Amino acid sequence: EDKVVQSPLSLVVHEGDTVTLNCSYEVTNFRSLLWYKQEKKAPTFLFMLTSSGIEKKSGRLSSILDKKELFSILNITATQTGDSAVYLCAVVFQTGANNLFFGTGTRLTVIP
Amino acid sequence: NAGVTQTPKFQVLKTGQSMTLQCAQDMNHEYMSWYRQDPGMGLRLIHYSVGAGITDQGEVPNGYNVSRSTTEDFPLRLLSAAPSQTSVYFCASRPQGRNTIYFGEGSWLTVV
Numbered sequence: 541e542d543k544v545v546q547s548p549l550s551l552v553v554h555e556g557d558t559v560t561l562n563c564s565y566e567v568t569n570f571r572s573l574l575w576y577k578q579e580k581k582a583p584t585f586l587f588m589l590t591s592s593g594i595e596k597k598s599g600r601l602s603s604i605l606d607k608k609e610l611f612s613i614l615n616i617t618a619t620q621t622g623d624s625a626v627y628l629c630a631v632v633f634q635t636g637a638n639n640l641f642f643g644t645g646t647r648l649t650v651i652p
Numbered sequence: 653n654a655g656v657t658q659t660p661k662f663q664v665l666k667t668g669q670s671m672t673l674q675c676a677q678d679m680n681h682e683y684m685s686w687y688r689q690d691p692g693m694g695l696r697l698i699h700y701s702v703g704a705g706i707t708d709q710g711e712v713p714n715g716y717n718v719s720r721s722t723t724e725d726f727p728l729r730l731l732s733a734a735p736s737q738t739s740v741y742f743c744a745s746r747p748q749g750r751n752t753i754y755f756g757e758g759s760w761l762t763v764v
Contacts, residue, residue, distance in 0.1 A: 544694075572751050582742060582755035583695075628695065632751045637683070637702050639710065640753060644694040 542567040544643035546629050552649045557619050561646045563629030564611040571634035573612050575603055578626045578645070586614070586627075619650045655679065658743050658756035665733040665763045673728040673759050675743030683746040684726040685753070688712065688739040695742065701726055733763045 543566045553559055563573070572590040576583035587596045589605035589612055596603050600619075605612045616623055626647050630640040659674045677684065685700035687710075697710030701720040715737060717729040726745075730737060740760050744753040 574752065581757045585752050585754075588751055630695075637700060637708065638746075638751055639685070639697055639700060640695075640751075641697075642687075642695040644692060 542631075542633075542641055544629060544631050544641055546627075546643035546646050548646060549644070550647040550649070552651065553619055555619060555621060555650055555652050557650075558615065558617045559619060559648060561614040561616075561627050561629075561648070562611060563613070563643055565629075565631050565643075566610060567631050567633065567641060569634040570607070571632040571638060573605055574630045574632065574640065575612070575614050576628040576630065578628055579624075583628055616648075619648075621650050621652055624648060624650045656743055656745050656754055656756035658741075658759050660759060661757065662760045663762070665730075665761065667733060667735060667763060669733050670729065670731050671733065672730075673741055673743075673761070675726045675728065675756060676724050677726075677743075677745040677754075678724065679745065679747070679754070680723060681745035681754075682723070682748045683753070684720065685710070685744050686716070686718065686726070686728045687742045687744065688737075689742060689758075690739050698728065698741075730761075735763045737761065738763045 547562045575586040587603045592607040603614045626645040628645045629643045656677045686698040687695040699718040701707045743756040746753040
């Protein structure tokens with residue numbers, strides 16, 4: 541059975557802290573892994589990771605994939621209240637349709 | 653710059669009623685899909701389509717029908733609503749050959 545597990549389920553930090561969110565997976569036919577940020581409405585795309593060991597970076601956010609140990613991490617440095625959201629990890633299957641399989645998400649709350 | 657448009661945003665149904673959630677995209681994307689999001693469950697794939705005239709089931713298709721008569725539209729039908737279908741529904745689309753999907757704003761459905 542395919543699984544995508546995110547941890548922790550929720551996290552409360554103070555502004556300025558650094559956080560690491562985890563996503564581990566056990567899936568057949570792995571193609572790539574995506575990170576999304578979801579505030580009140582639709583998830584918005586953050587990163588796509590396909591190769592092991594290559595860090596993707598955007599401002600204070602960065603992410604890396606380990607295909608041998610089957611996990612990815614999302615780092616956020618110098619957190620701000622605007623980073624408060626649910627962070628979703630999704631695995632793309634290498635099938636004709638390339639469907640996404642989502643984890644349950646990590647709810648991050650940044651307090652001033 | 654419409655992207656993926658879902659209607660209605662909010663709906664309350666009585667058990668046994670039928671309704672259709674509408675989804676339209678103006679980006680000429682071949683792939684479209686419907687997800688439902690429930691607390692603690694993440695996003696789960698209901699149905700998807702890789703092009704006009706082609707639809708297929710996802711993880712949780714029971715109780716839902718879809719059709720894809722045009723590239724732009726992908727409606728989701730609930731034939732006989734049940735309280736278990738109370739959820740937030742997201743439509744998403746993606747161009748051919750890409751992994752990143754783009755979500756609509758969501759439709760909040762309550763079945764009483």
